[in-house]
Amino acid sequence: MIKVENLSKAYKKNLAVKDVSFEVPVGSVYGLIGLNGAGKTTIIKTVTGLIKKFSGNITVCGIEWGRKDYRRNFVFLPELFTPHHFLTGWEYISFMNSLHDAGIDRDKTLALAEKLAFEPALLNKKCRTYSKGTAQKLGLIQVLSTPAKLLIFDEPMSGLDPLARAQFKSALIEAHEQGHTVFLSTHILHDIDTMCTHLGVINKGELLFSGTPSGFKEKNEVADLEKAFLKEIAK
Amino acid sequence: MKIIFTIAKYTAVEAIRDNFIFVVLALMVASxxxxIFIKSVTLFGAESSYSATVLMVLSIAVIAISVLYVNIATRRELDGKIMLVILSRPVQNWQYLLGKLFxxxxxxxxxxxxxxxxxxxxRIGSLKSILIYVIGLWLLQILIIFWSLFFALLLNSMVGGILASLLAWFFCTSVETLWYLSTRTTDNILSQIVGNLFYYLMPNYGRYDFGHAVLYDAPIPISSIVTLPIYTVIYGAIVMLLAWMDFSKKEY
Known part of the structure; x- marks a missing residue:
């Protein structure tokens, strides 16, 4: 679904991403894991078209980066994002969906809200009254209510409390079961272990591994993902 | 077109719900x-001082909404990462800019x-002169909004964006004065070149000011009214192009 070939990106003279190639298969949950500053966000922003100067090739659903319809097939949610403070939850979803030329399905939205333990009455309130977790959940509800089948997240559970994290994760797993492909970045190994079918390990801008979690453990000859990760980045 | 309309609609909704609109309206009424105060303390030409003060405050209020609000709203959208979400959707940069403009x-x-x-x-001025004055002010907003958008997206600080937008407004308003000072009061070749370049390249906001018609009922040549929309479209396209180029290269 996503194909990245020889991606490199430099900020002035600092090479943030070095010749990275990987593929996110259709129907997978691909987790990009790495330490802070490893280059995860740079890769995500490049794939989503927010970073414009880079070398390499990127295609999403067979459409090359920069083509007119490129951004039609995915939706992106950044970390710690704040929805428009002056809109209600319903208005925010309606606004964002209209950018995809999609309407608003109230029943589907309410069902999604219920799954995420998002109080439906909150959808009538202005987003300025939302907590960080509630705002992030609204972002997920909106993302899941679009027709796009590819969901891209940058540290989606950053700053969420344990309950909200669990609800967020179960909603993502369910979306995956319903046919969505998920591409996310995280620095929390437990998220990878519980959600991801595939992972990419990135350190100092270099992709050290891309494949399945079991393959990664086998490669490092350990049964634990954390140990495998620590062993990999220490090489 | 639908995307441009949607962005325009929510931009307008933001201004209305932020109560910023009422602050500016209050400023207008305060004019x-x-x-009246200026009129009471002026010894000569009290009536025209009163009219000029009201006119000046009204113009400043309209310009303030463009410069301040464009910068504040754009910066807020950027800091809250909502701009990232919008730009990762099937929205072209020019659609976003035009949506914001409208x-x-x-x-x-x-x-x-x-x-x-x-x-x-x-009853400050005749109805005809008021109408022309308002149309001039209205057309001027296109250029001011585009300049403000350009600086709000170019600079990484809200204060910087506001200052740069105000400076652009000041220079574009003073084009003729600056040209006169740099070419008629000195023999310095460099000053004359800069003055002429500035005069021919920068939009002249003085063309949009029909305050003298309102204050003194001065006649306005038809040609200056007819050519104004054309002038606006040409310079608007240039500033839009600058804003679009700046926006297309920017990485957030």
């Missing part, structure tokens, strides 16, 4: 007592209409 322009249209009504109620 009247301020004008949203902000709609709000300033309201202010221009209120300004015109206030001038008519206060």
């Amino acid at each position: 009247v007592p301020l004008g 949203g902000f322009w709609f709000i300033t249209t309201l202010y221009c209409a209120v300004s015109g009504m206030l001038l008519a109620v206060l």
Whole structure:
């Protein structure tokens, strides 16, 4: 679904991403894991078209980066994002969906809200009254209510409390079961272990591994993902 | 077109719900007592001082909404990462810019209409001169909004964006004065070259000011009214192009 070939990106003279190639298969949950500053966000922003100067090739659903319809097939949610403070939850979803030329399905939205333990009455309130977790959940509800089948997240559970994290994760797993492909970045190994079918390990801008979690453990000859990760980045 | 309309609609909604609109309206209404005060302390030409004060405050209020609000709203959208979400959707950069322009322009249209009504109620100038004055102010907003958008997206600080937008407004308003000072009061070749370049390259906001017609009922050549929309379209396209180029290269 996503194909990245020889991606490199430099900020002035600092090479943030070095010749990275990987593929996110259709129907997978691909987790990009790495330490802070490893280059995860740079890769995500490049794939989503927010970073414009880079070398390499990127295609999403067979459409090359920069083509007119490129951004039609995915939706992106950044970390710690704040929805428009002056809109209600319903208005925010309606606004964002209209950018995809999609309407608003109230029943589907309410069902999604219920799954995420998002109080439906909150959808009538202005987003300025939302907590960080509630705002992030609204972002997920909106993302899941679009027709796009590819969901891209940058540290989606950053700053969420344990309950909200669990609800967020179960909603993502369910979306995956319903046919969505998920591409996310995280620095929390437990998220990878519980959600991801595939992972990419990135350190100092270099992709050290891309494949399945079991393959990664086998490669490092350990049964634990954390140990495998620590062993990999220490090489 | 639908995307442009959607962005414009929510831009206008933001201005209305932020209560910023009421602050500017209050400033407009405050122009009247301020004008009366100026009139009371002026020894000669009290009536025209009053009219000039009201006119000046109304113009500043409309320009303030463009410069301040464009910068504040754009910066807020950027800091809250909502701009990242919008730009990762199937929205072209030019659609976003035009959507923003039309949203902000709609709000300033309201202010221009209120300004015109206030001038008519206060009987400052003839109805014809007020109408021309308001159209000039309304067209000027296109350039001011685009410059403000350009600086809000180019600079990484809200204060910087506001200052740069105000400076652009100041220079574009003073084009003729600066040209006169740099070419007629000195023999310095460099000063004359800069002055001429500035005069021929920068938009001249003085073309949009029909305040003298309102204050003194001075005749306005038809040609200056007819050519104004063309002038706006040409310079608007240039500033839009600059804003688009800046926006297309920017990485957030």
